[in-house]
Structures are given as C-alpha cells and as structure tokens.
Amino acid sequence: MSAVRVTLEASELPTAWFNILPRLATPLEPPLHPATREPVGPDDLAPLFPMALIAQEMSSEPWIDIPGEVLDILSLWRPTPLVRAERLERALDTPARIYFKDESGSPAGSHKPNTAVPQAFYNRAEGIDRLTTETGAGQWGTALSFACTQFGLDCSVYMVRASYEQKPYRTILMQTWGSEVIPSPVDQPDHPGSLGLAISDAVRDAAGRADTHYALGSVLNHVLLHQTIIGLEAKRQLELAGESDPDVVLGCCGGGSNLGGIALPFVADEHVRLVAAEPSSCPTLTEGHFDYDFGDAAGMTPLLPMYTLGHEFVPPAIHAGGLRYHGDSPIISNLVKSGRMEAVAYPQATTFEAAVQFANTEGKLPAPETGHVIRAVIDEALAAKEAAEERVLLFNFSGHGLLDLSAYDDYRHGRLVDT
C-alpha cells in the first residue's frame, strides 16, 4: 500500500486569500493608539507598514487577490502536500484518520514564507529599501531573509538572544541570504530576551529611518490572511482524498499565524472543532486574560484586543522559541473568547516525546513548536480510540526541526527544563 499524499498542480494554487474579518460572529475590536487610546488609523501605522498591508489589516473584502509576482515565488514550493500519517495511525492503533499539511518544504523550512513574500513585495512596491524584524526560533527571520533576497531589500533581524545562542545554524542561514542578525535585547547583553523585547528593538530601528519599514511574522490580521492559503489548499485536498469535513483542525499557537492559516477557512463549518496547542510555560490562551495590551515589551505598538500574560511577561527559555509570546493574535483571541476555538497547553517534554514518535513513524523531524500540535493530535487520536470513533484530524505540520537539533539532544539527555 502506498501512502496517501495529495498533491495539487501549480495551476491549483489559490489566487486569493480568505479574509475572516467580515465573517467573524463578533466583530474585531480595533487596535488603540497607546497614548490617546483612540482607534488607530492608517496614518498611525504608515511609518511602519506599506499602505497595501494597512488596507489588508482593516479590509472588509471577503477575498483579496494575491499578486502574480507573489504567486510566482510561492509556487517554488506551493501547493504543499497533504499527507495522511498512516504509519503514526498504526503505531497508535487508532481509528482516527490523521492528515497533515506539510509546510516544512519551503525555503525557510516552515509556513513563514507564505507571508514574508507578500510583505517584502508590498514594501518594495511602495519604495522601501530595508526591513527590520524580530525572530524567536529563527523561522520567521529566515523566511523574511529569503523574501528580501527575492526583491533586493536589505534586512536586519533582531533575534531573541536565547535562540541566537541555541541555534547558530539559523543565524548562518539568514546571513547566507544576506541579512544582518542582531541578538536582542540589544541593550541588555545578559538578558535571554523575548519576542516582545525583540519587537521593540525592531520597531525602534524602523521608526527612526525613512527608508525602512518593520515586518511582523505573526499576530496581525494581514499575516493570518496570507497564511489562509494553507487551509484553502487543505480543504481542496481533503475533498480529493475523499473526506468530508474534518472533525478537528489543530495547530500550535504562539502568535497564531500557522494555526490561523489552517483553521480560518474552517470557521464557518460549525461542526469542525478548532484547537490551539500552546506551551504550558507560556499559556496565553489557557491562563491569560482577555484585554487590550501592547504587542511589544516596551509599549511602543498599538494596544491590541487579545489574550495576554502581560506585555512584560518573559517566558522561560524553552526550545519552542516561536511560541514564547506574551499575547496572541486578535483574530485567534476573538475565536477563543467566543468559544469557537479551544486551547490546550503542554509542558515541553511531552511535546518532544510526541515529536520523536512522529519522526520514527512518518520520517519527518518536527520543529519544537510543531511538536506541540503533534502532542495534541496524538491525544485526540487516542481519544478517538477510546471512543471507538473514526474521527478525521487535520493539523498543520508548520515546520521541520533540522535547525533545532540541539533541542532534541537536550531532550534525549534529560536536560529539558519545564515549568
């Protein structure tokens, strides 16, 4: 028996992004200016973002066309395969059918280039020469470095120091694509850093130069918009695999971009459960409170309506650096608050156990972030076994762990610290 891998032709690449904003049951509350606490307008955001992205951030159009030049680059690795994890199913002896969308085949090894490419495109189209950004695990910084190379943009990446020190290969890959990589926080060399602090560094840099904009790899509406290409492809591929709607759609969740990407096109399908998997050491959705809070640590960004642990929260230096964020996407927060989406939290040792089981059965070594959703998927598959039900599970394999191998070494030697 051959494994089920559903591929799509290049001609089947979606040509428009799916915009959840006009379809939310409860409309999103607006971001507020940090000084006035009035809703921010396009002009407030113009020093940091191109107008095309600001328009997408607030758009009420149900679909937004993907520019041809963006499609041209995305098609280097898209459409991505939908794979049935039959060998994992057999190892679990579960009646569940487990499908994953494999986003690990992109140049950066994750879903992040799906938004890095359009962000670089729109900035270049509006005459910007240089982008700054933050990166946690390095997935996002790698993706933006690749995208900037495609459009001839300079790129400076502020990397959370804990990751910078754990993952030298990430830095080299960004430098190979021509980026400058700076450990963050820049002014506290002994601090392990956090995404919130790195955002402050990157925003401060961009705000000070007219030729420079800032790019964010998660959280914002336009970022989740660009990622919906994942769920749109997956819907079509599940049909081709002969499945009706899945019972559960799952993703790991830090800022929410890969989860949003796979889940948003399923929001209207009310019988489909949507599940966010997060680390118990940074339990934004499961233990945070819903409030307006800053997106960064220094309080420079607009106030966003979201689940938050407080913008000064610094999570422990777990290996899933991409999930170390004090807040969460307003869209994801909206869905959790309304009860449309569930959230679960796991300590990291259990996520590495799941990741190694996946590597031993399906052959792909997951990123530490992706290990979180695999833990949740295995638990759902075991629940289906307990219930003796043929449930269909769909999850986003957001990235590979080939640049995170020191984390696996720590796991194998019992050196992981959990909280």
Add this chain to the structure above:
Amino acid sequence: MSAVRVTLEASELPTAWFNILPRLATPLEPPLHPATREPVGPDDLAPLFPMALIAQEMSSEPWIDIPGEVLDILSLWRPTPLVRAERLERALDTPARIYFKDESGSPAGSHKPNTAVPQAFYNRAEGIDRLTTETGAGQWGTALSFACTQFGLDCSVYMVRASYEQKPYRTILMQTWGSEVIPSPVDQPDHPGSLGLAISDAVRDAAGRADTHYALGSVLNHVLLHQTIIGLEAKRQLELAGESDPDVVLGCCGGGSNLGGIALPFVADEHVRLVAAEPSSCPTLTEGHFDYDFGDAAGMTPLLPMYTLGHEFVPPAIHAGGLRYHGDSPIISNLVKSGRMEAVAYPQATTFEAAVQFANTEGKLPAPETGHVIRAVIDEALAAKEAAEERVLLFNFSGHGLLDLSAYDDYRHGRLVDT
C-alpha cells in the same frame, strides 16, 4: 506565471528498479577476492550482505521488482518533484531550460534513503538484527538510521572524524533515530578520517558478529540499482513537462549513487550527454587511473574495477564529505572509461558560489556535494547562452545543506581551503 513543478501521484511511483548491468556496452568486470584474485562468489559476500542484495549485485534481469513494504515507506516522500529552475535561468539569462529532481524532501534530506530502506528491509527479512555502516558527510548514516528505525534494526554508524567534528547536528539526528555514532578511524583519534577508513571500521565490526551485517551507501551495483527510481520518475516527468529527451543529465559524484540514480535510465539514449561533477581535491574520475583496487583503506573488501586514486589516498577535509572517496562505482567507472559519460572537477569555493546563487534564486540551500553539480549546470547553461541554443539540462538536487551550515559560514568568511 507559476513555476513549473511536475508532481506525480503516489500511484505513479515506479514499482521496479532499472538494472543497467545487462545493458552495458562493455560488460562489467567481476570483483576479485583480495587474497586469491579470483572472482568473488555469493558465499564470499554472505558474511556481510543478505542473499537478496548479493543476487541484485550480480543480476542480469533488466527490471527488479520493488517489494511492497519498501514502496510503502518510499511513498512517504516519493515520487519527488521535478522542478524547472526558472528563476536561476533568468539570473543567468540563458536560453537553456534547467530542470532538477528534488531529492532533498526525504526524511534524511537527500537521495540516500532510496537505498537505505530496501537494504534494511532485505537484511531484516533474512533475520539480521543489526547493521553497521560508514558515513562521510552524514547523509548516508542519517538515511540508514531512519531506515533501521522503520524495521526495528539496531544501527552503528562509523562517521569520518572530520565530518563528525564539523557537523554535530548530523550526529544528533542519527541518535534521535536510535543509532550509535562512532568517529572514525576508531584507533587513530587525531586522524581526520576518510570514507575508506570508515568502511574498514564498519566492515571489521560486522564481520565479527553473526547477528550483524554491513551496509554500503554508494559504489556497489545494488545501491545504484535502488537509486534508478530517481531517473525513472524524471523521465516520466520530463514528458509531462512537454520536453523530449534532455541534452545533458548531470550529478555530483563521490561513490556515484545519486549520479547513477538519475543517469542510468538515460544511458541508452545516445544523444543525451551524461556528466559527473567531482571535487578537484579528490579527482577520482578526472585524474585517477582505472584499475582493480580495494573499496576500503585497510584492504578488507573485494577488489573492484574502477577509477581510483589509490585506496590509501586521504583527501583534504573539504566540506563535501560525501565526495571524499578514493574510488568510484564500477558502473560509473565503466561508463566513463567507455566514453559514454564525461567528468569535470571543481575547487570547492566555486561550488559554494554556485550553491549560494541557487539558494538566492530557487530558495533551496544545497548540500556542499550538490553544489558541485550546480556549478556544472551553471557552466552548461552559460555555454548554451554562448552557443545561443535552447538546451535542456536535467540534474539531481541530491540533498539540502541545512545540516551543513557551518560550511556556508566558512565560505562567507573566506575560510575555505582548496587544493
């Protein structure tokens, strides 16, 4: 315009390997016993290899069926995509159409699992509990570790010390899949090692234990046989892309397995040029002599008819560890000797320059070995431009370089040593 990526359905996975042996213009000379210099028979090889592989090594059948259980595992990542490198073509401003077979999406990140999986299968089927092997860059050891996990076999990998020290992530990946990794040569802790020395270590280990066999990742006929699945898929995919036969088929060449895999199905198409790209610091095909020589450094293996630099030759510690082999596959050597295949050699700095150009245009970071064929492809594309001819080039993208990033760091900082 979307990029051209030709995918095949799982149902189009080839179900038989292509055996070049009965189709060679000049029959292969037999391997000789090191003591008697008489042709070796199956019994001579039985302490190291299962009978199924020994039969394949000497088979005159034109096609050999692939077992279903092997197909089941290969289909985790196969058929692999055929991609047209249009962005590289544009950067070179060449009339050539450049296609590559992307073997980097396998669990090990290279073509090596294509033979690791059947080797583990046949050994398990004949009751073997443990395999030993050597690895240079680590691609082969990683592949065999993955394959052994699938069949519940123990695995010990003797890794060329220069690579062991350059590539800690490779070691962790092999250990994550449960293998033991030992730097080689085991008895000379200050020696940088070579593939020939590591083969001696692995053969010595396997010869001493009844429950243990040895597995080789290149050179031998059955290894190249298993890799022909690459060329068989590529032939079909070129048809689907609307191309007639390619003008040139290229691969990098150390022991010859990835080159053989893509090139052997084209040997009968006489107008198709076949090109091997090797490092100028280990110029087996371009500067070696054709003779019987040992496959390993210590003189424990049968004598093979091949181009060789002498079995005691220790190449410099270049980053393309997979190409540091004193000899070459008898099949590849036969084709070069008869004039059917050409060979070119490059110093490593020029191969990294080509690899970075590929990463910047096509987004995939090549393994240092793969950089050699990309150098050759770029030179062929520029020759086509000079001649103003629309030549079709097909090459094997044998693996990614995500576990070789220290090599890119050395390149960027001018630390590469060439000979």
